[in-house]
Amino acid sequence: MISITKDPIDLCQILVGTKDRSAGGQVVFIGSVRDHNEKGSVSEIYYEAYKEMAEDKIAEIEREVREKWDIKKFVAIHRIGNLKVGEPSVAVGVSSEHRKEAFEACKYAIDEIKTKVPIWKKEISDSGVAWVEGVSLKRSD
Amino acid sequence: MTKEELDLRIIKVKLFASSRELLGKDEIRVSLDNQTTVGDLKKMIVEMHPSLSKKPVFVVAVNHKVVDDSTIINHLDEVAILPPVSGG
Numbered sequence: 001m002i003s004i005t006k007d008p009i010d011l012c013q014i015l016v017g018t019k020d021r022s023a024g025g026q027v028v029f030i031g032s033v034r035d036h037n038e039k040g041s042v043s044e045i046y047y048e049a050y051k052e053m054a055e056d057k058i059a060e061i062e063r064e065v066r067e068k069w070d071i072k073k074f075v076a077i078h079r080i081g082n083l084k085v086g087e088p089s090v091a092v093g094v095s096s097e098h099r100k101e102a103f104e105a106c107k108y109a110i111d112e113i114k115t116k117v118p119i120w121k122k123e124i125s126d127s128g129v130a131w132v133e134g135v136s137l138k139r140s141d
Numbered sequence: 142m143t144k145e146e147l148d149l150r151i152i153k154v155k156l157f158a159s160s161r162e163l164l165g166k167d168e169i170r171v172s173l174d175n176q177t178t179v180g181d182l183k184k185m186i187v188e189m190h191p192s193l194s195k196k197p198v199f200v201v202a203v204n205h206k207v208v209d210d211s212t213i214i215n216h217l218d219e220v221a222i223l224p225p226v227s228g229g
Contacts, residue, residue, distance in 0.1 A: 031229050048161075053205040057205075118226055120224065120226060133159065133227065134226055135225055135226055136200060140207050
């Protein structure tokens, strides 16, 4: 299951979505809004996505994950809109027969989501309001 | 798309995040000829909106894929300019 949503991320949904009778392990990564950046304290983050392309890119990441590891279920949800400190902004869940594949696949997926998917954040902090300009997207092959 | 837009081969280019805020709108209209490439489009956009050249380099996505500057744009393509990403 892949979703870009304005709704709060339901962590139970990730656990249920990755449950599989043949899986011995489930790994879930949750990324949340941190109360600070390099310059000072952060009160909230606004997330924006190119939703249709972002969902396509995450589907591509899921296909890559499934080529590299024998996983059972894959769930990735990214929230958009205004989020307060502590609120989950992204969650990735993977289940597999043994824990090793689930840990590796989950790490790969979140690393890829952070650098290959058209989602942007604007931090509202002590030092002002600023878009975080991270990684330039590369040509898709 | 109206008949007029088809005749003039005007496309809408989607804007996001810093580019969207900079121009104060979520899409801009650009007129194409038959051979307009992504590289041409980037030049045209920066000429029309010089403030965009002050931003970090943006890339262009056509039909949800980032393409290189030599790609020719069809007037039915979905085109977007994308600043560097920062999800997660």
